[in-house]
Amino acid sequence: MTAEKPYLIGHYAPVADEITATELTVEGHLPSELTGRLLRNGHNPKPGVTPTHWFKGSGMVHGIRLREGRAEWYRNRWVKSPALDGAPYMTEKGPDLAASVAGTHIIEHGGRLLALCEANFPFELTRELETVGAYDFDGKLRSAMTAHPKEDPVTGELHLFGSSPFPPYLMYYVADAKGDIVHSAEIPGASASLKHDFAITRHHVVFIEGNVTFDPTEHSGIPYGWSDEQPARIGVMPRGKDGTQNIRWFSIEPGNMLHVSNAYEDGRGRIVLEGPTVDREGFRLSWNWWVGAPGRGAEPNARSYTRRWVIDLAAGSVDEQIIDDLAVEFPTLNEEYLGRENRYQYAISFPDSKGFGSYGIVKYDRTTGARRIHQVGDARLPSEAVFVPAAGATGEDDGYLLTVVSDLKQDASQLLVLDASGLDRVATVHLPRRVTAGIHGSWVPDSDLDDAQA
Template sequence: MAIDKPYLTGHYTPVADEITATELTVEGTLPPELTGRLLRNGHNPKPGVTPTHWFKGSGMVHGIRLREGRAEWYRNRWVHTPALDGAPYMTDHGPDLTASTAGTHVIEHAGRLLALCEANLPFQLTPELDTVGAFDFDGKLRTAMTAHPKEDPVTGELHFFGSSPFPPYLMYYVADAKGEIVHSAEIPGATASLKHDFAITRHHVVFIEGNVTFDPNDHSGIPYGWSDAQTARIGVMPRGEDGDRHVRWFSVEPGNVLHVGNAYEDGQGRIVLEGPTVDHVGFQLSWNWWIGAPGRGTEPVTRSYTRRWVLDMAAGSVDEQIIDDLPVEFPTLNEQYLGVENRYQYAVSFPDETGFGGYGLVKYDRTTGARRIHQVGDARMPSEAVYVPAAGAAREDDGYLLTVISDLKQDASQLLVLDACGLDRIATVHLPHRVSAGLHGSWIPDTGLDGADD
């Protein structure tokens, strides 16, 4: 009997075709400084294709072009990689790094749009979302690239890593503001643990290894699983040319982290790291959902709770605690505060493992401990909240949150623009069809694409 695939139903039902629509209907008033593109990626298999794991679905990028108070267009395009046409990842000569789903994230750096998937090379896109092809930084990237690179808001450098279940387990790279790789190093002491995200501070790079590690006996197509024998660890490396010679690994409580909220050095020189974390039960519920197996929760990440680690480098100790009991994922922030202490953080809230609670957008005040939730409504699911600063912003939360809503009752989607301070709705852009639930995205101002026009 066939196992049903939750990642092909409901909010996750794939979009069946590529379209372009212009002059979208806007309710409210779009701030004129929102001139650019909101891009969002996600796994979206072609009609007739049933992947064995949600993460195996081909990537589709959705784009919404805003300009001076108007919503000029919406378009969605599959990322046309060899895998979209059925090319295998594993070949007789080893992995084909171009056979990518390219379905996890989409970013801009040095004027390039890159669709990312952590097992492969990036794929470059045009401003209109057509696929240019695999991008290997002029031959200097010979490994896969994480889907979660970090752009230093001060230097414009792009920090990223490539991980593998086989040696070398972890490679670290820095590309300068022009998009050229200027540093790479193998990180000593790393293991085959799944490394999905990481963090940078002003002076350090922070790697995370959880209990999820390479499992050759897994047959879902994503060969990873929970292992009590795999020690959960945080690796801290000084930034700089010889930082890989001074990596320190700290053991932490069992768990698995997919996404980092932020990291920074506090006033005492300690490193503070935060991110949603699942325990063994939470991981298995999510994994069963992702592969469509029995014993899953109503949604993935139903036991994902925000955890804080404080690493005292001088004492060699780690203090850690769960700081909120609301199931959340997709943490975001005002990225001008990436790597330094931030007061505000945003996330998407999920129903718990019993199905209790709805979807919403959450704002955390890390100074007061306050939590505010914008409820998006019944049968409506928001995407990751992308922060965009307001013109002349004077405060950390003086800006906007952009999220795409999947509305099952209306079989439709909207782009919501919220005030990042109070989470009040400012504008709604009606999209021409429902956008399936996906993963990560970026706001790309026109200046990031050299004023690209259509």
């Protein structure tokens, strides 16, 4: 029954229709430089559909259009892929890369809005969130595409990969700033381990393989599970067309990481990689929540703690440690520092496996070790906090955090705009409905879409 599926109730309860609302109510002062769109993606099955796994729910994008101190519109649209109407992923000819739920992330690159799901092709959307169709980079994308590509803030290149439980296990691509794929290669030595996210630094690409790998006995529709026999590893590959010849794999402690906080090369040339990870029990609790099975935690991510790896390429060694005891997920940063050493990181806190703690927006100062939390209130769940630089920003945290809050008591949602330096509220935009708790999203300024006619 629907009530037994945690991903279909409470903050995660799907909305039943598509709407558009204009001239939204704003409390406080929206900074004029916030002129663009906040786009959120997440799983929202159609009425009457009960997916066997949270990740199998059809993608729905929620958009909020801000311009020069006003909140012009809110709209939500399903990504109208074949999967929305029940088309199967696996066919007699093999996987249908166009049969995507397209419900994990949405990005902009080269002027295109792309809804992403790591098992399929991206789906292109219009500026009003209507579906254009599957996008394969003019035939140059020959595999699925990760939901977590990385745009280099210096070159504008988009780095991406495609992971598969079958050979070739890992394909790597680079698209130029215009969106044309200019390099592709199969990564040697990769396994069937689930690779959800990865990292880039100035000189390297970093792949992460945890203990979650292909499991043909898993019948939820997502054929992965924890395996003690699957080695946990980090692959480090030099950037450039000859990088695959020099990839190195480093063994790490058992665990699984879904999302990278950041990676960079320090002053000694070592690679520093950080991100929330779970151990075997943490994965079991989250997976059981995702499939609605007994023995699940009250929340996913209840044992997700930030871990740091320091990879010494010269010594061939890895030092790793858990650096915080707060259960967090959905790490973000000022993306001008992606692949470079960053001082500040942000995340969403969750109650831990014993029920302690609460939802909140967390700011980490990596220099001092300080941690600050913005409490959003009882029965309120914030979405991943997206950083937007302030006009004329001079400091790394000189900007705003944008998060959509699901409020169960009011059966409503608001867009919160926080000052990223102190986590103080700057403005609240009241939305016309409670927005289903989603996964990932992006701020897309008008300049990126050349949005003169919107």
